[in-house]
Amino acid sequence: MMNKMMQAIRYHQFGGADVLQLEQVPRPEPQAGEVLVKVYAAGVLPVDWKIRKGLFPMPVQFPHIPGTALAGVVEEVGSGVTQFQKGQAVFGRTTKGTYAEYTTAPAEAIAHKPLSISFDEAATLSGGATTAWRAIVIDGVVKAGDRVLVHGAAGGVGLFAIQFAKWKGAYVIGTAGPSNVDFIHSLGADTVIDYTTTSFEQAVQDVDLVLDTIGGETLERSWSVVRRGGSLVSIAGQPPLNKAQELGIRVMRSSLATNHDLDHIAKLIDEGIVKTFIEKTFTLSDARQAHEHSQSGHGRGRIVLHIADM
Ligand SMILES: NC(=O)c1ccc[n+]([C@@H]2O[C@H](COP(=O)([O-])OP(=O)(O)OC[C@H]3O[C@@H](n4cnc5c(N)ncnc54)[C@H](OP(=O)(O)O)[C@@H]3O)[C@@H](O)[C@H]2O)c1
CATH class of the missing domain: 3.40.50.720 (NAD(P)-binding Rossmann-like Domain)
Structure with a gap:
């Protein structure tokens, strides 16, 4: 059976922002313990361009879809996942790339999205x-x-x-x-x-x-x-x-958040105690400009890729 396809930003070698390409690629399938998420927004973190430049000490397999921070809606759950259902709005982290229309994430690295903020805003939370x-x-x-x-x-x-x-x-x-x-x-x-x-x-x-x-x-x-x-x-x-x-x-140094941490953060946001701020929003096809903007090292809040409308 043919894989369903999606649009994603990928790069095939380390380099400048021009290595980022918008490509048609197979949509991932959730494995056991994972959730398939339709990505509405991705956070653009400084580490994304550090990895792209080959500056970050981690192995990278090419082609590589950048991004770890996501907000979106559960499309499908893998076996063994009981805490999420199709249609629920979530936010969190994955190592599978978030500059894409779909991604998979371990169930323990995501949580229910705060109700009081948009998907773009929720993509600022992870990282x-x-x-x-x-x-x-x-x-x-x-x-x-x-x-x-x-x-x-x-x-x-x-x-x-x-x-x-x-x-x-x-x-x-x-x-x-x-x-x-x-x-x-x-x-x-x-x-x-x-x-x-x-x-x-x-x-x-x-x-x-x-x-x-x-x-x-x-x-x-x-x-x-x-x-x-x-x-x-x-x-x-x-x-x-x-x-x-x-x-x-x-x-x-920094340590990784659990979904218990994500739940606490979502609660503080919905209670109005903590606010987020978006520096600038780009489309998926403008990921190069988003990376160049992040590389300036200045600004207020997080850069976000807006990938899908509600
Ligand atoms: N390990 C982790 O889990 C983790 C997670 C996230 C980030 N990081 C790392 O942490 C760093 C910051 O990340 P970020 O996402 O917060 O970056 P960011 O959103 O790009 O923000 C950088 C901020 O630094 C300010 N700034 C620049 N030079 C400064 C200076 N000399 N003194 C004080 N402020 C200065 C800028 O403000 P002005 O416009 O006012 O100059 C800007 O608001 C990056 O190196 C990133 O890779 C690590």
């Missing part, structure tokens, strides 16, 4: 809200009264980290460029540092937790603002363990 949730709530265990510094506070991860830390009752400090200062305040930050005019080390000290989403020099300069016994979480660099031991600072 954004989930990463921030793990760093602030689960691994960082931020509690009331903690002082938390979030670098890149306007980004797809940072905007959620500010809100989760505030929800936990922390004193929250964010760094952002001048065009995003008011935005970070509107998310609830107590202090916003414009990184183009002020060195954060001069403005803040004795922080309980730093979430670094920038890496490089920003990560290097962050050691001096964490109190002894505090934590440094970097999702953009690798803090050296020997330095952490010497300074008495706990270091962490």
Whole structure:
């Protein structure tokens, strides 16, 4: 029997944004424990273009469909899947590629979509809200009264980290460029540092937790603002363990969200406690422009590919 076909963005070799091609490809079939999702929207994460450039340490099989973050509707369930049914709206993560009309995802990596937001908005949550949730709530265990510094506070991860830390009752400090200062305040930050005019080390000290989403020099300069016994979480660099031991600072990298985490995030969104923000929306056929936009490293919120209408 002929496979059903779908449109997807694929690339056949590492390279610039021009390797991204819109192609007609076979629609995937859900395996045991998986769900086939009709993708309505895909989040465009910085890691997507890092993988495309061959910069990310993971094996890639060509042709490769990029994207891990999705929002869509269950089309079919594989054997053993009891928690989802055809027609339900979901969001979450897959390793099978989301820049496509359909994808398959493990049932434990997706959850019911928040009712109060669109599919485009729900596509911002995986790799954004989930990463921030793990760093602030689960691994960082931020509690009331903690002082938390979030670098890149306007980004797809940072905007959620500010809100989760505030929800936990922390004193929250964010760094952002001048065009995003008011935005970070509107998310609830107590202090916003414009990184183009002020060195954060001069403005803040004795922080309980730093979430670094920038890496490089920003990560290097962050050691001096964490109190002894505090934590440094970097999702953009690798803090050296020997330095952490010497300074008495706990270091962490990102950890993967469970569908329990996804459910918590969906609830906070539907209760109006946490908001998302879309930087810009592109069509599937404009994935090249979406990657070029993401590569600029600036902006407010997540870039999204709008793939299907309701
Ligand atoms: N491991 C994981 O699970 C995981 C998940 C998601 C992301 N990441 C990584 O984390 C990093 C950030 O991801 P993202 O999705 O949040 O990126 P993003 O949406 O592209 O946002 C980047 C943000 O950084 C800000 N920025 C740029 N230079 C800055 C500086 N020197 N100081 C403070 N802010 C600065 C920009 O704001 P302005 O416009 O104001 O400059 C922009 O809002 C990427 O390297 C990504 O690969 C890792």
